[in-house]
Amino acid sequence: MQSKYASLGTYLRSISSETRDLTLTFMEIEKILKFRLPSSAYEYQAWWAFETNPSQPQKVIWQNTGWRVVSIDLSRRLVRFQRISIPSDIKIKAPAVPPRKINIQSSSTIFKPQLEPIFGHLVIEIQEPAWNTIFVIPRGTVLIKGRHGIYHEITQAAGNYPYRFGCYAWANNSTLFYCGSFAADYMRGRFKSNLQARVHNYLQNHRTKETGNKNTNLMVFEHINQALINEDVLLKTFNFEKIKFGQENVAFTSYSQDPNLVRVVEDFLIAWFRKLGQCQWNRT
Numbered sequence: 001m002q003s004k005y006a007s008l009g010t011y012l013r014s015i016s017s018e019t020r021d022l023t024l025t026f027m028e029i030e031k032i033l034k035f036r037l038p039s040s041a042y043e044y045q046a047w048w049a050f051e052t053n054p055s056q057p058q059k060v061i062w063q064n065t066g067w068r069v070v071s072i073d074l075s076r077r078l079v080r081f082q083r084i085s086i087p088s089d090i091k092i093k094a095p096a097v098p099p100r101k102i103n104i105q106s107s108s109t110i111f112k113p114q115l116e117p118i119f120g121h122l123v124i125e126i127q128e129p130a131w132n133t134i135f136v137i138p139r140g141t142v143l144i145k146g147r148h149g150i151y152h153e154i155t156q157a158a159g160n161y162p163y164r165f166g167c168y169a170w171a172n173n174s175t176l177f178y179c180g181s182f183a184a185d186y187m188r189g190r191f192k193s194n195l196q197a198r199v200h201n202y203l204q205n206h207r208t209k210e211t212g213n214k215n216t217n218l219m220v221f222e223h224i225n226q227a228l229i230n231e232d233v234l235l236k237t238f239n240f241e242k243i244k245f246g247q248e249n250v251a252f253t254s255y256s257q258d259p260n261l262v263r264v265v266e267d268f269l270i271a272w273f274r275k276l277g278q279c280q281w282n283r284t
Contacts, residue, residue, distance in 0.1 A: 008032050009061040012081070019083070022067070023173075026077040048072045048079060050130050052241055070130050073173060075138055075232065080173065084128065126265070128241035131169060131176075134158060134195075135235040141228050143203065143221060151203055154235065158199040159192030163256035167238040167266050168195060170224060170281070172231050176273050178220055178281035181266035183259035199235065216283075223281050238269065 003009075011032045015022060030036055041047045047056070048069040054060050062068070062081065071080040135157040137143075141150060164185075170178045186197030206218035214222070227233050243250045243265070255261050273279040 003057045003061055004035070005033065005058045005061040007034065008058070009065045012062055012065045012067050021070075021083075022081045024079050024081070026079070029079065042074065042077070045072050045074065045133060049132060050128075050239070052128075068130065071133050071173060071234070071236070073133070073136055073232065073234070075136050078173065082130075123244070123246060124268070125244040126240050126268075127244065130239050131171070131236040132239055133234050133236050134161060134168075137224070137228060137233045137235070139228055139230065139232050143225050143228070145206060145221070146204055155196050155199055155203075158235065159196035161193045161195040161237060163253075164194060165256050165259050165262045166195065167262060167269060168198070169236045169238070169269075169279075170220060171234050171236050172227070173234070176236075176278045177223065177227065177233075179266065179269050179273060179279050180216075180282075181262050183262045183266075195237070219283075220281055238265070 008029065012022075026037055026042070038047075041058075047058070049072075050063075050068045050070075051059055054063055063084070066083055067081045068084045069079055070082040072078070135154045137150065137154065143149060144151075165181070165183050167179065167181045169176045169180070180198075182194040182198040184194065184197075186194050191197040191200065202217050202221055204217075205215070206221065207215045208218065209215075224233050240252055242252060243255055243261075250258075250261065255265070270279050270282050270284075274282065
C-alpha cells in the first residue's frame with residue numbers, strides 16, 4: 001500500500017542534486033500532498049524530528065529520499081530540509097592536506113576536521129549532525145530578567161530535553177548567533193535537565209564586573225533582546241548519530257554522558273561556525 005506522503009517523496013526526488021538545503025512552508029507541503037497536515041504537525045516538533053530508524057510514515061518518506069528535517073519553526077510554519085545522502089552520480093574528491101595543517105571538510109552528513117601533527121594522524125568525524133529547535137522566541141518578545149514573561153515556557157521546553165550533557169545554540173533560521181555547552185551537573189538544584197539550568201542562568205544570573213565587562217549570561221541576554229526586534233530567536237541543540245575519534249566510535253548517547261567530550265565538540269563547533277562567519281556572539 002502506497003504511503004499517503006508518497007507525493008512529497010516524489011517532489012523531493014525531483015529536486016536538483018546540487019541543492020543541499022530546502023525550506024518549505026506548511027502550505028507548500030500541503031499543496032504537494034493535496035491534503036492538510038495533521039494537527040500534530042502544527043503542534044509538535046517531534047512530528048518532524050529526525051530519527052535514525054524512523055517508523056512514522058512521513059519521516060520514512062523524506063529520509064528514504066535522502067532528506068531530513070534540520071529545523072522547524074511552528075510559529076511561522078516553516079520546515080527546513082537538508083540532504084543527507086549524495087546521489088551516486090556525484091563524486092567528491094577531497095583536496096590534498098599539507099603536513100601539519102588543519103583541513104575542515106563538511107557535507108550535509110559529516111563534519112570532518114583532520115589534524116596531522118608530527119606525532120601521527122588523527123581524524124575526527126561527527127556523523128549525521130543536526131541542529132534541533134527546542135524553543136522559538138517570537139519576534140517582538142522582550143525578555144525580562146527573572147521568572148517573568150516567557151521564562152516558564154522556555155525553561156519547561158529545555159527541561160524536556162532528555163540528555164544529560166550537550167551543546168546548544170541561540171540562532172535564527174539560517175545563522176547561529178552563539179554556541180555553547182551544558183557540561184555541568186545542575187540536577188541537584190531541582191532542575192529537570194542541565195539544559196534547563198543553563199537557560200535559567202541566561203534569564204536570571206546577570207553580573208557586571210567593576211571593569212564594566214558583562215558576564216556571558218547578561219551579554220547573550222541583551223543580544224537576544226536586540227535580535228528579537230527584527231526576528232524570531234531559536235534555542236537549538238546539537239545532535240548526531242555518532243562521533244569517530246580515529247578508530248573509535250562513540251554513540252550520541254555515550255557522548256551525552258561525557259562532559260569532557262562535550263567540551264571538545266563545543267570548541268570544534270565554535271571554531272567551525274566562526275570560520276563560516278557565524279557565532280558572532282561568542283567572545284572566543
